[in-house]
Amino acid sequence: MIDFTDAANAIVAAGGRLDRLGLAPATAGNYSMRLDDGTMAITVSGAHKGRLTPGQVMRASLEGASLDGKKPSAETLLHCLVYEVDGGAGAVLHSHSVAGTVLSRALADRSAIELEGYELLKIFPGVVDHDVRIAMPLVDNSQDMPALAAQLRPILQAATPPLPAFYIRGHGLYAWGPTMDAAENLVEACEFLLNCAWEELKLNGGGR
Numbered sequence: 001m002i003d004f005t006d007a008a009n010a011i012v013a014a015g016g017r018l019d020r021l022g023l024a025p026a027t028a029g030n031y032s033m034r035l036d037d038g039t040m041a042i043t044v045s046g047a048h049k050g051r052l053t054p055g056q057v058m059r060a061s062l063e064g065a066s067l068d069g070k071k072p073s074a075e076t077l078l079h080c081l082v083y084e085v086d087g088g089a090g091a092v093l094h095s096h097s098v099a100g101t102v103l104s105r106a107l108a109d110r111s112a113i114e115l116e117g118y119e120l121l122k123i124f125p126g127v128v129d130h131d132v133r134i135a136m137p138l139v140d141n142s143q144d145m146p147a148l149a150a151q152l153r154p155i156l157q158a159a160t161p162p163l164p165a166f167y168i169r170g171h172g173l174y175a176w177g178p179t180m181d182a183a184e185n186l187v188e189a190c191e192f193l194l195n196c197a198w199e200e201l202k203l204n205g206g207g208r
């Protein structure tokens with residue numbers, strides 16, 4: 001658990017790291033941390049995540065209400081959803097990448113991105129061998145966040161074992177962990193895996 005000042009600093013640092021990795025173009029992405037007082041720190045809407053300042057991190061309730069008058073991320077309800085369904089989630093990160101975007105669009109009508117046989121799958125909790133198949137939930141994009149959260153809730157609740165990531169088609173990745181370090185590692189690994197899956201699909205002539 002963490003207080004607001006420490007969370008804001010960790011979120012600013014995460015923005016710099018994800019931007020350097022090409023996972024936060026323009027104003028894309030949003031980040032949050034669960035605070036020890038039962039609220040969350042989350043990025044304001046519309047900020048460039050590679051140039052964040054602590055003043056662009058705000059406090060919101062776990063239901064998504066602004067607690068300091070600032071305007072929270074347009075996707076705040078997805079962060080709320082993660083904290084609701086995963087009591088162990090301490091940090092949530094949302095990234096945008098070319099590979100993930102085009103792969104998810106190529107997998108039209110699929111409800112999951114299948115990732116199989118990669119060493120980096122061992123980043124997921126409980127995975128100890130590369131010889132495994134992970135199905136990352138994939139849902140269509142929407143600007144209706146209450147509807148998107150309602151669609152995702154049963155999907156995340158049904159995942160066995162729980163999987164701390166999902167993908168919104170043509171949009172981006174959500175991944176989370178107990179700490180910001182864990183969430184950053186998950187985002188980095190998931191984006192690497194999506195990149196591999198996209199390159200393999202291209203090699204195999206796949207797509208729409």
Ligand SMILES: CSC[C@@H](O)[C@@H](O)C(=O)COP(=O)(O)O
Binds near residue numbers: 046
């Ligand atoms: C125009 S950048 C993409 C945004 O529309 C959105 O998908 C996003 O990730 C950032 O929204 P934000 O409201 O700044 O948290």
Ligand SMILES: [Zn+2]
Binds near residue numbers: 075094096171172
């Ligand atoms: Zn986004």
